[in-house]
Amino acid sequence: MFEEFMGIPAHPLILHAAVVFVPLLALLAIGYAFIPPIRPHTRWVLGLLALGAPVAALFAKLSGDAFFARLRDAGAVTPDFMPKLEAHQQFGNLTLYATAGLAVVTLALVWFVAPRAAATxxxxxxxxxxxxxxxxxxxxxxxxxxxxxxxxxxxxxxxxVWTGQ
Structure with a gap:
């Protein structure tokens, strides 16, 4: 399911959702926490991002795992390049965990730190x-x-991908 889309490896296509949604979630959550005037305007968007960003990170991870397995099984990866891809894979795992943690904190923010109008x-x-x-x-x-x-x-x-490092 996460290996190809219309003959193209899915990972380069799917990862862009995580690249957009995870930083957007992080920045908006920090803004919501520290800038009370934006809370009434961003509450629902932030809640939806808290649900969508971890899903995007999960799909990027699963598609990356499928892409890596495909390359490894086809013998397209040299043994000396394998540690670089494994390091990238580990960073992807940590991104997923960090995003899931951020989502939990963000949902708590949205639930417990009400906009000024609703709190009064x-x-x-x-x-x-x-x-x-x-x-x-x-x-x-x-x-x-x-x-x-x-x-x-x-x-x-x-x-x-671009420099082989």
Whole structure:
């Protein structure tokens, strides 16, 4: 399922969703955590990104695993190049884990740190200052990790494809 799309390896096509959605999720989650005026305008988008970015990262990982297995089984990868692809694969795994963690923190942000208007109404979820501060720190750490790993994964993959490093 994740190996080809219309005769083209699926991984180079699918990975672009993760390359867009993971950094967007990280930056928007950090913005939501630290800039209260944007909360009412970005709440639903952020919730949808928190659901979609991990799926995009998972599909990129699965398509990459299928592509790697295909190349390895066909003998298209030399033994000295194998560690570079395995390192790229490990970065992809870490990107998936970091994105899943960020998604959990983001969903907690959206649920517990309500927009200013909803927090002041009787029906608003509201949040304590300690909870908000904890989620702000977690979103900064999780967002930073997700950004770091998506960049390292992309860099290692691009170097493997374009320069053989």
């Amino acid at each position: 109404t009787a029906g608003g979820v509201g949040s304590s200052r300690a909870l908000t501060l904890s989620l702000q720190v977690l979103s900064l750490v999780a967002g930073g990790l997700a950004l770091y790993y998506v960049i390292r994964t992309g860099d290692s993959g691009a170097k493997a």
